[in-house]
Amino acid sequence: xxxxLAAFLLSTALSAxxxxxxxxxxxxxxxAYRAKLAQxxxxxxxxxxxxxxxxxxxxxxxDEAGIETSVLTLAAPQPYFGDSAESAQIIRACNEEAAxxxxxxxxxxxxxxxxxxxxxxxxxAEAQYALDVLHADGIKLATNAxxxxxxxxxxxxxxxxxxxxxAVVILHPxxxxxxxxxxxxxxxxxxxxxxxxxxxxxxNMISRNVLARYPHIRxxxxxxxxxxxxxxxxxxxxxxxxxxxxxxxxIDWSQNLASxxxxxxxxxxxxxxxxxxxxxxxxxxxxxxxxPYASPQALSKSLNTMRDYLAKxxxxxxFRKMILEQNARWLFGDAxxxxxxxxxxxxxxxxxxxxxxxxxxxxxxxxxxxxxxEVSLTQEAGVICLFPNQIADNPTKIxxxxxxxxxxAYQSHLRTEHFQKYKQGTLKMVKSLHLQEIKPLQPKKMxxxxxxxxxxxxxxx
Numbered sequence: 001x002x003x004x005l006a007a008f009l010l011s012t013a014l015s016a017x018x019x020x021x022x023x024x025x026x027x028x029x030x031x032a033y034r035a036k037l038a039q040x041x042x043x044x045x046x047x048x049x050x051x052x053x054x055x056x057x058x059x060x061x062x063d064e065a066g067i068e069t070s071v072l073t074l075a076a077p078q079p080y081f082g083d084s085a086e087s088a089q090i091i092r093a094c095n096e097e098a099a100x101x102x103x104x105x106x107x108x109x110x111x112x113x114x115x116x117x118x119x120x121x122x123x124x125a126e127a128q129y130a131l132d133v134l135h136a137d138g139i140k141l142a143t144n145a146x147x148x149x150x151x152x153x154x155x156x157x158x159x160x161x162x163x164x165x166x167a168v169v170i171l172h173p174x175x176x177x178x179x180x181x182x183x184x185x186x187x188x189x190x191x192x193x194x195x196x197x198x199x200x201x202x203x204n205m206i207s208r209n210v211l212a213r214y215p216h217i218r219x220x221x222x223x224x225x226x227x228x229x230x231x232x233x234x235x236x237x238x239x240x241x242x243x244x245x246x247x248x249x250x251i252d253w254s255q256n257l258a259s260x261x262x263x264x265x266x267x268x269x270x271x272x273x274x275x276x277x278x279x280x281x282x283x284x285x286x287x288x289x290x291x292p293y294a295s296p297q298a299l300s301k302s303l304n305t306m307r308d309y310l311a312k313x314x315x316x317x318x319f320r321k322m323i324l325e326q327n328a329r330w331l332f333g334d335a336x337x338x339x340x341x342x343x344x345x346x347x348x349x350x351x352x353x354x355x356x357x358x359x360x361x362x363x364x365x366x367x368x369x370x371x372x373x374e375v376s377l378t379q380e381a382g383v384i385c386l387f388p389n390q391i392a393d394n395p396t397k398i399x400x401x402x403x404x405x406x407x408x409a410y411q412s413h414l415r416t417e418h419f420q421k422y423k424q425g426t427l428k429m430v431k432s433l434h435l436q437e438i439k440p441l442q443p444k445k446m447x448x449x450x451x452x453x454x455x456x457x458x459x460x461x
Contacts, residue, residue: 019066021303022328024170025222025265025288027075028111029053030097036079036090045077046175047184051292055101059108061296065303068325069107070291071332072098073140074114076174080146084119091116091126099134110332112138112170117145120154124161131165137332138168143201147177151204163214168331170220173197198226202260203235211259212252218331219259220286223266229275232257237428253424261331263288264323268306270313273323278423281415282319283339286328318408341408348384349410350438353400361429362396368429369398372422380416382409396431 029050037043043050062070079090091114098111113130115123130136139162143150150171162169173194175184184193202221205211211219221228235251242248262276265288276285287306289299310320318341326339357365366388373386385403404410413419 020068021066021287021324023067023070023289024220024286024328025263026070026072026291027293028072028098029075030094032093033079033090040081042077047189050075053292058291059105061291062108065300070109071137072101072109072111073170073172076142076172078142078145078174080118084116084122088116088122088126095130095134095136110137112136112140112168114140118148120158123158127161138170140170140172142172142174143197144174144177149204150201151208151210159210159214159217163216166216168218171198171201172222195223195226198222199228199231202228203231206235206251206256207248209252209256212255215255215259217259218261220261220263222263222288224264224268224272225262225276229279232279233427254420260284261286265290270309270316273316282322282411283327285323287324314407318411341411347406349404349407350440351402352436352438353402354434354436355398355400356431357396357398357429358431359396365426365429368422368426372418375418376413380413382406383413
């Protein structure tokens with residue numbers, strides 16, 4: 001029995017050693033921070049007890065799970081109790097503790113420094129100290145601090161400083177302010193309101209063009225993007241009405257969205273990742289655990305599930321290493337690890353995009369569809385066919401025959417500027433979209449067929 005156990009432990013250790021994942025969503029909960037919360041009767045401010053944190057236990061789990069580096073951020077709640085000086089003192093102590101862990105365990109920990117908001121001047125001073133003296137790897141911002149939400153004009157001076165530093169900013173939801181405590185008791189914040197809170201804060205920043213005005217800041221959105229894949233299309237569709245009523249100004253959707261990264265802590269799945277890819281690209285997805293808010297066993301199981309489906313799902317497999325490791329290393333400054341999808345077998349991808357367009361946008365949509373087809377076929381060797389058609393007796397129903405040389409060619413197409421322009425520009429126009437994969441009966445003859453139809457010249461000039 002001992003031999004079997006020893007063999008199992010050795011196998012587990014060797015298996016873990018084969019990985020080098022980076023966890024961008026883990027939390028530091030210093031003893032001094034917990035003591036201050038207790039002093040102010042704030043330990044349950046988020047409606048959930050703070051878990052214990054021990055760096056040695058954290059590293060033990062990382063070793064067992066195969067995680068090389070974890071990025072630490074201060075947990076919620078924000079330690080502000082009406083005294084800015086006290087808040088700054090607590091935050092400084094937490095950042096010093098994070099810096100100590102980074103120093104004592106080189107390569108295992110990075111950290112994003114907390115800031116003593118809502119005092120903006122104190123927050124700027126702490127950001128400069130943390131980045132310059134403590135060598136913080138970025139900044140952590142709460143969705144709101146005592147009711148001061150991200151997107152508030154009062155925060156612009158802070159964002160100007162962070163933009164000059166080209167800072168990475170990790171967001172995390174905190175208790176909304178004000179809070180209906182009855183609702184919080186009925187449905188704990190982590191089950192629903194945290195997702196609303198994240199969506200609210202990012203939506204605020206987008207509607208005020210914060211990320212477009214400060215384009216050198218990169219923002220990590222937690223928990224699989226919260227409700228943003230649903231909220232962003234709605235925001236886009238309503239923006240013209242809001243602008244006509246002078247409720248919002250012009251919004252630079254492309255630049256705002258380009259600044260956003262997304263960690264996959266929480267209820268990840270292949271379906272969730274595919275939904276996120278409607279608003280972002282694979283190089284903006286990151287692994288996150290949410291340690292220590294679940295047991296090590298649960299977190300390991302979740303990570304292994306992700307590893308498994310990222311290996312088996314053909315459309316996601318090329319991005320497995322990017323999501324689990326490379327994207328985070330690149331984001332935090334490792335210029336030697338530019339995220340690249342893995343090589344995959346060169347098998348053509350054929351599908352029909354079944355699209356229904358809102359009638360009032362039909363002509364505009366057709367212009368977008370024809371433009372993206374022409375540019376893609378002209379500029380992308382991996383795009384074999386993009387052929388839009390209308391159903392004769394229902395012109396709002398569009399069918400696009402799509403053929404790509406390979407899965408990698410398709411994913412490369414999704415990241416092009418012209419496809420992003422098409423995707424973002426037509427979000428409000430599309431009523432429904434279904435991608436129907438097609439299995440060619442004679443795949444080897446496809447290139448000859450399309451060459452014969454086009455005379456060999458229509459697709460690549």
